[in-house]
Amino acid sequence: MPRSTDPERTYTIRQLYVELARYHQTxxxxxxxxxxxxxxxxxxxxxxxxxxxxxxxxxxxxxWP
Numbered sequence: 041m042p043r044s045t046d047p048e049r050t051y052t053i054r055q056l057y058v059e060l061a062r063y064h065q066t067x068x069x070x071x072x073x074x075x076x077x078x079x080x081x082x083x084x085x086x087x088x089x090x091x092x093x094x095x096x097x098x099x100x101x102x103x104w105p
Contacts, residue, residue, distance in 0.1 A: 053093045060085055 043059075051059070060082065067078045090096035 053089060056089055056092075060089070 064078065064082045067073050067081060073081070087096060091098065
């Protein structure tokens with residue numbers, strides 16, 4: 041369950057990674073999703089967070105250095 045329902049809550053990039061890891065663990069703990077589904081659910085947000093942090097440029101970067 042989300043920790044906050046406040047739509048005005050702000051997060052740092054680091055906090056977003058922590059929450060994404062928590063989400064990943066929640067998906068694994070449910071046992072309702074295949075490994076590939078979980079990886080899809082987590083991989084794309086990681087790439088987005090890297091883009092927000094300036095660590096990824098979709099025009100010229102390998103998504104996984």
